[in-house]
Amino acid sequence: MEPNRIANFTTLDQTIAPRREHLAAVSSDREDKFPFLELPRELRDQIYDYAFSIPDNRGDRALRIERRHLIYFTPSAASILLLLHHEYFLLNRQVAREALERLFKNHTAFLSCGLYVLKQFLASIEATGGPGKQWLKRMRKIELNWVTFPNLRNYPPERSDGKDVWWWENDGQEVDVDYIRGAQYNGHYDEHDYEGGYYDDNFYEAENTSLYPSWPLRNAAAAASNDPFGFTNHYPFADPSRRLSRDASRTNDLDTKLDLLVSLEVAPFYDYLSSPTFALSSITVPLYFISGASLRSRSNTRVGKLPIKIRYWVHNCIHALLMLHNSSTLQEVCVKYAPWDTWASMEPADDLHRMVKKGVWFRDSDDLYAEREGEGEAFRAVWAGLEDMGACRGDERLGLAADVRFVKWDGHMERVGDALLVVFTKEVAG
Helix, strand or coil: CCHHHHHHHHHHHHHHHHHHHHHHHHHHHHHHCCHHHHCCHHHHHHHHHHHHHCCCCCCCHHHECCCCHHHHCCCCHHHHHHHCCCHHHCCCHHHHHHHHHHHHHHCEEEEECCHHHHHHHHHHHHCCCHHHHHHHHHCCEEEEECCCCCCHHHCCCCCCCCCCCCCCCCCCCCCCHHHCCCCCCCCCCCCCCCCCCCCCCCCCCCCCHHHCCCCCCCCCCCCCCCCCCCHHHCCCCCCCCHHHHHHHHHHHHHHHHHHHHHHHHHHHHHHHHCCCCCCCCEEEEEEEECEHHHHHHHHHHCCCCCCHHHHHHHHHHHHHHHHHHHCCCCCEEEEEEEECCHHHHHCECCCHHHHHHHCCCCCHHHCCCCCCCCCCHHHHHHHHHHHHCCCCCCCCCCCEEEEEEEECCCCCCCCCCCEEEEEEEECCCC
8 A cells, every 4th residue: 555545544644533422422422321311401390390280090199208208208309208198209319309309390289198297297398408398399289188187095195106996907817908999099008118018107116206296284183192003083983974974085086186286286387388488379188067967966966076187277278268268479378178978968957058158257147047057168167277276267268268169070980079169369469
């Protein structure tokens, strides 16, 4: 080969070699980079919005946050999405951060757990400093629920661990529950993580005191000095009226336990939401109506017309409306007013269509002929509770406006029956 041609090949090779190395480096970088992140950020945000807008059909019970999660929770974008059951975004750390920001900024975060657990969950995010505080500050809309509501006769919990043995469970029959499913499989029938298959969210080991509020002492009343064994209050003979007094004391005990739950968990949670850490614009809470037969039966046999769990949500609604009245950022409180059970959907105590027309204020001056007697007991309890707290008097309703919409049942088995969506906002003057 001629010398000139060899020199030309050498020069060409020296020119191409750096370019080849550069292309190899670029190719390596592209292989390391997650392909989704090569899309423009605006397009990625649209994909996040679309994914979050898809209805989740797993059911409320499958979307719960459990008390035990607080032990293993280390705040990060990925762990927050995991606890909120948006695990389909756990593909990449940057994707998780972007998706979490989009969720809190543009969508409703569904939070199903006790309010103490939720407060601890949010406080642990805030404690991380910069990123955590920014995430909470971006949070705009939340929806509250609690499917593992405790039996208040055992509140505060005293048992350490073990299976909660009910009478129908102690029958000597071993049943493989993996083959017993309801109308919809939610993935939690066969969940055995950390504490095993007999985990109960309301019973926990004694050493995990951080998972519960600081309880007041149970036996606050000390025994009298001249009666150390308590014989003064002991009645050894049968009393014909003993059963009635026991039922009355049991009802009073449940009311006391509900007041304890509200003071230890509900009130501190809404105080925390009112802090500068948050800038919420919307809070959604559930509220329920019972059947006409249940309302008549409870009115004749019990002190409270509503079940204890509905009264718990009444307290939540009261605190949310007070927060709406006093907050400069909160714009609305949404109440999903749904049937308590199947009987309530078939024979509701409330005329939902009339409530759409006449509203949910239930002022005495608006019902001179008692046409709505027994209707809207949950909302009546809300207004009575606000009046007891001194927030409003008589027909006053905190200067709020309400948009009441009828929600036709869509055939979803998780919620059976027609419902109402009530959106409370601040009344605009003029």
